Amino acid sequence: MPGRTFRVAVVGTGNIAAVHAQNLAGLADRAELVAAADIDRERLDAFCDRWNVSGRYHDLETLLAVARPDLVHLCTPPGLHKQQALTCLRAGVHVLCEKPPALSLAELDEIGAAQTARGASFATVFQHRFGSGAARLRSVMASGALGRPLVAVCHTLWHRPDDYFAVPWRGKWEIEGGGPTMGHGIHQFDLLLSVLGEWREISAVAARLVRPTATEDVSCALATFVDGTVATIVNSLLSPRETSYLRFDFERATVEVEHLYGYGDDDWRIHPAPGHEDAVTTAWRAGPSGRSSGHAAQFAAVLDALEVGSPLPVTLPQSRATLEFVAATYASAFERRPVRRGEIGAGSPFYRRMQGGGPPWTPALTAARPQETTL
Template identity: 35%
Template sequence: MTRKFRVAVIGAGIAARHLTGFKWNADLFEVPVLCSLDEERGRRLCDEYGIPEYVQDVETLFARDDIDIIDICTPPHSHFDLSRRALEAGKHVICEKPLFGSVADVDAMAEIVRATGKTIMPIFQYRYGMGLQKLKRLTELGITGRAFLTTIETHWWRSPDYFAVDWRGKWKTELGGGLLGHAIHAHDMLNYIHGPCDAVFAYGATLNNPIETEDTMALAVRMKNGSLAALSMTLNSHEEISRLRFCFENVTVESILEPYTMGRDPWRFIAKDEAQQKVVDAALAEMEKTEDGYTRQFELFHHALLEGGAPPVTLQDARNSLELVTAAYHSDRTGMPTPMPIAADHPLYRSWLPELG
């Protein structure tokens, strides 16, 4: 019989999507308890997903010996402390994006993981859309050839009502603007396909919303693999789209435009000629269809815990993502290109918050 891991969920917002992922993996996970400061929302989720226990005191979760995993679905500024306490209490951790508020926090968490022997998995569920997985497979097989250019558009709409939630739009609680909290998934997909970034030049602005953080940003990126990327993010697009376009030596690949599931099929794979198209089509035809999103990421996490391997999304993946954010904020403020990786001597290594950086 497959082992079921018992999960305590903290939060009652994005937690609903996590609970759907656990529900679709009911043979792998069970959720006996949910913790939320918002009792109305928390109890509603317990009723909807059949969770037997609701608590408000997070301390009770760390002390329990019947919990294997703590799933953190809280505002960003609380992620590091909750993750640390959960790991030190002997639990594995799942944590929503953005993982932490600095590259230094990621490096500190890596030390905590080594000391406790437990596993932390950041959330980047967009990776598991079948369209992106097809591209990943082509790169693994060497079919794409050299990478040339990637363009990524994260053009969404966020009204003042969205920012009426007290922790949003503020540096100290949301930790960043649209670059960090919204475009982070698409930018992780860039790293997922091409590996880490090498340097970035960025312009950011707050053009429409009465917030502290940026609502629009444009980045020019050089990748370690030699290719280039142009990334744009705005929360001021009345027509919401997400679009990823990858230009390789042998094939050009383009995502769908659906803003929140752009990793899913049907993606377009246009080879350079008829013979190469047959190679591409044959490789894609051999792929097994899997679940996507949280469902797939949680399934792979279960496998990693059983086998003792690395989780499907690692701290290094989160570091790559937060290095891009750090470099972009630094470039915007200095007017200069910023190289990566971000090391301990970088002025924004410990924080990119304007008042602390």
């Protein structure tokens, strides 16, 4: 049984903060939401009134000093994540950060150094890893019942109209760090990586086709994994019939999940190969069940880790592998070449900025290469 109730604070009280508060309320015996911070007083008051939060602050430093939380949930725009994470970690406070965890690999490495120095833990919200469907797939895969993974598909086909980008911080490299590759499809291919493991090489294209944004509005990548698995990844904000779809073709079965923003057990399907029906079906039915991929599943895992003093999931190294996948996608698309894992080091322009030297549709580059305005 849980031994203590942890003090939690939320920084940033927009839409995603309400999701955090609602899911924390379901864990009230283990976590108490004691404080919130936002520079918008009206939004902060509305949030605190709705969720009965007593501590109301307009700056993070005061919140940390007065409320003394055990854990801070960062629900702010991505451009604020690094500095806010550093402030918390340097104060010895654990951090659970909404995706993406930082704007670049360089920023995430700064966070990693602060985590090491003070002993507080940093984790990213990648909740799709924690649903029982994903846990079942990883378990059955580890048992050998499915055979080798061979081919995978990971599609985040969403639709965001032009007015979505009217919010001042959306669609800007310096605040969001990228388009659907960085901020939308990242949940699906993080799940892909949690199943298939270490990737080896990416070849990609990215385009800004129609949306009023500085970033891409679609990207497509072909990734190979260390074990030879080949996967296609599409991230789109241009798709009127929205879906999030992952497919894994193993030697003895195909496993699929289709949902939009979160899955349950019923969203998963398994199709055994001829001659393997009984063994595959038996193994699949024996796996975990009953847990959706919502935030609550990851929050419970985070509290479990706090109880025993282990690193919070999803750990910084795991988050870095996913963020490196993003950086490699942009590097491949903008430099028009395959990019291998580990290639983007401190000397690469894509280490400090996801756009590197700028996408081909940047005005200066467009003038030099007018034929490359969308790829």
